[in-house]
Amino acid sequence: MNIQSSEGCGCSVSEEPRRPLTRKDFQSPQEVKWCPGCGGYGILSQVQNVLPKLGIPRENLVFVSGIGCSSRFPYYMNTYGIHSIHGRAPAVALGLKCARPDLSVWVVTGDGDSFSIGTNHMVHCLRRNLDINILLFNNQIYGLTKGQYSPTSEFGKKTKSSPLGTIEQPIHPVQIALAAEATFVARAVFSDQAHLGQVIEAAARHKGTSFVEILQNCLVFNDGAFDSFTDRAVRDENRILLEHGKPIRFGAGGRRGVMIRDMQPRLVTIGEDGVREEDLLVHDAHSSSRALESLLASLEPPEFPVALGIFRQVERPTYDDLLMAQIDAAVAKNGRGQLPRLLSGGTTWWVD
Amino acid sequence: MNHAELRPEKEFVQVHCATVRFAGDSGDGMQLAGSQFADIASMVGNVVCTLPDFPSEIRAPAGSLGGVSGFQLSFADYEVHTPGDLPYVLVAMNPAALKVNLRDLQPGGIVIVNEDEFNEINLAKAAYAANPLADGTLDAYRIIPVPMTRLNEEAVKDTGLSRKDAARCKNFFALGLALWLYDRPLQPVLEWLMKKFRTKREVMAADGASLRAGYDYADTAELLRIHFSVAPAQLPKGLYRRVTGNEAAALGLVAGAHRAGRTLVYASYPITPASEILHELSKYKEYDVRTIQTEDEIAACVAALGASFGGAIGATGTSGPGLSLKAEGLGLAVMTELPMVVVDVQRAGPSTGLPTKTEQSDLLMAMHGRHGDCPMAVLAAATPADCFRMAFEAVRLATKYMTPVLLLSDSFLANGTEPWRVLSPDDLPDLRSGAIPSKADFAPYRRDPQTLARPWVAPGTPDLEHRIGGLEKEDVSGAVSYDGPNHQRMVFLRAEKIARIAQDIPLAEVSGPAEGELLVIGWGSSYGAIAAAVEEARDTGLRIAHLHLRHLNPFPSNLGSLLTKYQRVLVPENNMGHLCSLLRDRYLVDAVKLSGLEGRPFRVREIREKINQMVGGAPR
Numbered sequence: 001m002n003i004q005s006s007e008g009c010g011c012s013v014s015e016e017p018r019r020p021l022t023r024k025d026f027q028s029p030q031e032v033k034w035c036p037g038c039g040g041y042g043i044l045s046q047v048q049n050v051l052p053k054l055g056i057p058r059e060n061l062v063f064v065s066g067i068g069c070s071s072r073f074p075y076y077m078n079t080y081g082i083h084s085i086h087g088r089a090p091a092v093a094l095g096l097k098c099a100r101p102d103l104s105v106w107v108v109t110g111d112g113d114s115f116s117i118g119t120n121h122m123v124h125c126l127r128r129n130l131d132i133n134i135l136l137f138n139n140q141i142y143g144l145t146k147g148q149y150s151p152t153s154e155f156g157k158k159t160k161s162s163p164l165g166t167i168e169q170p171i172h173p174v175q176i177a178l179a180a181e182a183t184f185v186a187r188a189v190f191s192d193q194a195h196l197g198q199v200i201e202a203a204a205r206h207k208g209t210s211f212v213e214i215l216q217n218c219l220v221f222n223d224g225a226f227d228s229f230t231d232r233a234v235r236d237e238n239r240i241l242l243e244h245g246k247p248i249r250f251g252a253g254g255r256r257g258v259m260i261r262d263m264q265p266r267l268v269t270i271g272e273d274g275v276r277e278e279d280l281l282v283h284d285a286h287s288s289s290r291a292l293e294s295l296l297a298s299l300e301p302p303e304f305p306v307a308l309g310i311f312r313q314v315e316r317p318t319y320d321d322l323l324m325a326q327i328d329a330a331v332a333k334n335g336r337g338q339l340p341r342l343l344s345g346g347t348t349w350w351v352d
Numbered sequence: 353m354n355h356a357e358l359r360p361e362k363e364f365v366q367v368h369c370a371t372v373r374f375a376g377d378s379g380d381g382m383q384l385a386g387s388q389f390a391d392i393a394s395m396v397g398n399v400v401c402t403l404p405d406f407p408s409e410i411r412a413p414a415g416s417l418g419g420v421s422g423f424q425l426s427f428a429d430y431e432v433h434t435p436g437d438l439p440y441v442l443v444a445m446n447p448a449a450l451k452v453n454l455r456d457l458q459p460g461g462i463v464i465v466n467e468d469e470f471n472e473i474n475l476a477k478a479a480y481a482a483n484p485l486a487d488g489t490l491d492a493y494r495i496i497p498v499p500m501t502r503l504n505e506e507a508v509k510d511t512g513l514s515r516k517d518a519a520r521c522k523n524f525f526a527l528g529l530a531l532w533l534y535d536r537p538l539q540p541v542l543e544w545l546m547k548k549f550r551t552k553r554e555v556m557a558a559d560g561a562s563l564r565a566g567y568d569y570a571d572t573a574e575l576l577r578i579h580f581s582v583a584p585a586q587l588p589k590g591l592y593r594r595v596t597g598n599e600a601a602a603l604g605l606v607a608g609a610h611r612a613g614r615t616l617v618y619a620s621y622p623i624t625p626a627s628e629i630l631h632e633l634s635k636y637k638e639y640d641v642r643t644i645q646t647e648d649e650i651a652a653c654v655a656a657l658g659a660s661f662g663g664a665i666g667a668t669g670t671s672g673p674g675l676s677l678k679a680e681g682l683g684l685a686v687m688t689e690l691p692m693v694v695v696d697v698q699r700a701g702p703s704t705g706l707p708t709k710t711e712q713s714d715l716l717m718a719m720h721g722r723h724g725d726c727p728m729a730v731l732a733a734a735t736p737a738d739c740f741r742m743a744f745e746a747v748r749l750a751t752k753y754m755t756p757v758l759l760l761s762d763s764f765l766a767n768g769t770e771p772w773r774v775l776s777p778d779d780l781p782d783l784r785s786g787a788i789p790s791k792a793d794f795a796p797y798r799r800d801p802q803t804l805a806r807p808w809v810a811p812g813t814p815d816l817e818h819r820i821g822g823l824e825k826e827d828v829s830g831a832v833s834y835d836g837p838n839h840q841r842m843v844f845l846r847a848e849k850i851a852r853i854a855q856d857i858p859l860a861e862v863s864g865p866a867e868g869e870l871l872v873i874g875w876g877s878s879y880g881a882i883a884a885a886v887e888e889a890r891d892t893g894l895r896i897a898h899l900h901l902r903h904l905n906p907f908p909s910n911l912g913s914l915l916t917k918y919q920r921v922l923v924p925e926n927n928m929g930h931l932c933s934l935l936r937d938r939y940l941v942d943a944v945k946l947s948g949l950e951g952r953p954f955r956v957r958e959i960r961e962k963i964n965q966m967v968g969g970a971p972r
Binding site: 028030057058059060061062063064065067074075077078079080081082083084085088091092093094095096097098099100102103120121123124323326327329330331333334335336337339340342343344345346347348349350351352 | 391394395397544584587588589590591592593594595599603606607610611615617619636637638639640642644646647648650651652654655656657658659660661662663664666680681683684688773774775776777780810811812813814815816817818819820821822823831832
C-alpha cells in the first residue's frame with residue numbers, strides 16, 4: 001500500500017497512535033440484508049477477517065460497488081463506501097484512486113454488474129492495472145431482479161427469461177481478466193473459507209489490479225450451482241487448488257493430475273500408463289505468457305475439475321503510480337504550478 | 353461594415369472594422385493562417401472575434417466542396433461582438449473554396465484567389481462548368497488572382513523542402529497577402545515561427561520565406577492600390593492573451609481547483625468539439641491536474657464523481673451525444689450530493705448530427721435530461737473568454753452547494769477566440785471549504801442551514817467513515833431509506849438546495865433601457881450577435897434592451913420582474929426555442945422565439961430583421 005500525504009483533499013490525519021484493528025471494527029451498524037444462506041455472508045466475513053491483517057487505517061479503506069445483490073456490500077463495511085450505478089464501479093474507483101492514490105480501494109461487483117452492463121469498464125480497469133482490488137461475486141444468475149439468466153449462466157439454463165433454456169454461451173470472467181492483461185487473477189469459492197481468506201489476502205497485498213472471481217451460491221435462484229466442487233464428499237475429485245511452482249494435482253491423496261498432450265489438457269492418474277509426477281503440468285503464476293493460465297481457467301466441470309487459487313500474479317507499474325510519476329516529473333522540471341504563471345501563459349501582449 | 357468610407361484616391365484607408373475569411377482545402381492550413389492573423393490583429397490592439405468553420409472529415413478529397421475549411425474573423429477599433437455577418441475580404445485557395453464561400457461575401461467585396469488552382473480538374477471538383485475567373489460571374493466583386501502555388505514554390509525553393517512540403521507553405525503566402533492588405537506587421541508571425549519550429553529549421557525558413565513573399569508580392573504588384581488600416585481599440589490596460597473557449601474553460605477549472613485548495617481530476621472521452629479541454633488540461637501536470645482519458649462517456653462521468661468523493665474537484669467534458677450517456681451518472685451525483693463539473697460543448701444534433709457545427713440545443717437536456725426529479729445547476733458562457741469565468745463559477749457553486757454543475761459552451765465558443773485580459777489570482781474568490789465537522793456533529797446528510805449543502809468528508813478522514821450511494825437517503829443520517837414521506841422530503845430538499853443558489857448569483861442586468869418596447873433575451877454564444885443587433889436597433893431610436901443569461905438554473909431571482917418591464921420579449925436561440933419554453937413556463941410570459949439552426953452562429957442581420965418585424969422599426 002502506497003500511503004501518501006492526504007494534503008489537498010480536505011481531510012486530516014490524526015497523529016495519535018492507533019490500536020490494532022479487529023474484524024469487529026469493520027462491521028457496520030447496518031443490518032445485513034442478504035437472504036439467509038446467501039454465499040455473500042462468507043465473503044463478507046473473510047474480508048472482515050483479512051482487513052485487520054493489512055495494517056491499513058480504517059479511514060483509508062473504500063469499498064465501491066455497482067448494482068446487484070453483491071453491490072450492497074459497502075453498506076455492511078464500517079469503512080468509507082460508495083454504492084454507485086450498475087456496472088460502473090471500476091470507473092468510479094478509477095477517478096477515486098487517481099484523486100487519492102493513498103487509499104486502499106476495493107470494488108465489489110457481480111456477474112451481471114461487471115460482465116454484462118459493465119464489461120467495458122472491467123476490461124479497461126484490468127488493462128490499466130490501477131492499484132485496486134476487485135471482488136467479483138459470481139452466482140451465475142440475476143438475483144436482485146429475481147432470477148433471470150446472467151452472462152455467466154451455463155448454456156441452456158432455464159430461467160424466468162429463458163423458459164426453454166438460454167441460447168447463448170457464457171462469458172468466462174477469469175479468461176477475460178487474463179486477456180485484459182490483469183496482473184493478479186484468482187478464483188475462489190464461497191464455501192471454502194480458509195482458501196477464500198488466503199486468496200483475498202494475497203489480492204489485497206498485490207500491487208496492481210487484483211481480480212478475484214468468487215463463485216457464490218444463490219440459495220434462492222441458483223442453488224447448488226457449484227455443488228460438484230463444494231460438496232465435501234466429492235469436491236477433492238472436482239477441483240484443483242493451484243499453487244505456484246507446483247505440479248497440478250488433485251483428487252484423494254493427490255493421485256490425479258493434468259498433463260498437456262497435443263496442445264490439449266488431459267487428466268491422468270499418477271502411476272497409470274507410466275505417468276510420473278514430473279510429467280504433470282507445473283503451475284507458473286509468474287509466466288510472461290498467459291497461455292498456461294488461460295488453459296487452466298478453461299477447465300470446467302463436468303469433463304474437468306475446476307481450478308481455484310491464483311492463476312496469475314505478475315508485477316507491472318500501476319496506472320496511479322505512472323500518473324503520479326508524470327506529475328512529479330513535471331513539478332521537478334517546471335516547479336510546482338502557480339496560478340499567475342498559468343493564467344499569463346500562451347500568446348500574450350500588453351495594452352498600455 | 354464600415355468599408356463605405358473607402359476613398360479610392362487614397363493609398364491608405366482607415367476603417368473601423370474589417371471582416372476577412374480564409375478558405376481552402378481542409379489540408380491547406382486555413383485555420384492556422386486565420387488564427388495567426390487574429391493574433392497579429394490582437395497584438396496591435398484591435399478587438400478580434402473569430403469563427404473557425406471546418407468539415408468533420410479530417411481530409412476530405414482534395415479540392416472537393418465537402419472539404420472546404422474556413423476561418424473568419426472580424427477586427428475593429430471598438431468592442432466588436434461578432435466575427436462579422438459577411439466578410440469583405442475572401443481569400444480562396446481553390447475553386448471549391450470560392451464556390452462555398454462566395455455567397456457570403458459582401459457585394460463589392462475583395463476576393464483574393466489562388467489562380468493556379470483554377471485548372472480543369474479542380475473546377476470540375478467544384479462543379480464549375482466554366483472558369484468563374486473568366487466568365488464574368490464574379491463581376492460584382494473585385495477579383496485579385498494571384499498565382500500563389502507558383503510564387504510560393506519559387507519563394508521556398510532554396511529551403512530544401514520536398515515539393516510536397518514546400519506546397520504546404522502556401523497558407524503563409526496567403527497570410528502575407530492579407531497582412532499587407534490590412535497593414536499588419538510580419539514580425540510577430542516570424543517570431544512565432546521561430547518558436548514553433550525551433551527543431552524544424554527548414555520548415556521555419558520556408559514558412560517565413562513564403563510569408564515575406566506574399567507580403568512583398570502584394571506590396572510590389574500593387575494589388576489594390578489601396579490598403580486598409582484599423583486603428584487600435586481603447587482597451588483597458590493590462591496583459592492580454594488570446595484564448596479559445598475550450599482553453600478558457602480549462603484554465604477556469606484549474607483556477608477553481610487551485611482556489612479551492614484541491615486537486616483537479618478531469619476525466620473525459622474524446623469528442624468533438626470538447627476534446628481540446630482534455631488536451632489543454634493534459635499539459636498542466638505541474639499544476640496537479642490529473643487527466644484521465646476514459647474508455648467511454650459514462651466512465652468519464654463517474655470517474656469524475658469518484659474523484660469528487662475522494663475530495664478532489666472532479667470534472668468532465670463532453671458534447672451532446674456524450675451528455676446523453678452521462679445522464680445516469682449525473683443522477684448519482686445529484687443523489688450523493690457530491691460536487692462535480694460537466695462542461696457540455698454543444699454541437700448540432702440530434703445523434704451525430706453536424707459534429708463540427710455549432711448549436712444550442714442541449715439546454716432542455718441540461719435542465720431535465722435525467723430520470724427522477726433531478727435538478728442541478730446549469731450555467732452558460734457567453735463568449736470564449738467568458739468560459740473562464742463560468743468554469744470558475746461552476747467550481748464555486750459545485751463545492752459550495754455540493755451539487756453537479758453543468759456548464760454549457762458550444763462549438764462556436766470552443767473554437768472561437770477572444771483577447772482576454774489576464775486576471776490576477778487575487779481577483780478570484782477563495783473557494784476553500786469550511787472545517788470538517790467533529791465526530792459528534794457529523795452526519796453525512798446533515799445540511800448547512802443556509803445553503804442546504806451536506807458536508808464533504810473525503811475518505812482518509814478518521815472516525816467519519818460513512819457510506820453513500822444511489823439509494824434514497826434518510827434525511828440527516830444518510831442511511832438507506834425506503835420511507836415514502838422521507839423520499840418526498842428529500843426530493844424537495846434537493847430541489848430547494850438548487851433553488852437557493854439564486855440568492856448567491858448576480859441579479860440579471862439588462863443592457864439598455866430599464867423598460868421599453870422589447871427585451872431580447874439570450875444565453876450562450878449568441879451574445880455577440882444579439883448585443884450588436886440590439887445596439888443597432890437602439891441607434892434607430894427603439895427602446896430595446898438586451899439581457900444575457902449566464903445562470904440558467906436557477907435563474908436570477910429578479911428575472912420574472914424584469915420581464916414585466918417590456919411590452920414584448922424575443923428569445924433568439926440556435927435551437928427550437930428551449931429558453932423560450934422555460935421562460936413561458938416559469939413566468940407565463942408571451943415570449944417569442946427566433947430559431948437559427950443552420951449550424952452557424954446568428955448573423956446580426958437575422959436578429960435585426962426579427963426585431964424590426966416585432967417592433968416595426970425601419971431597417972437602417
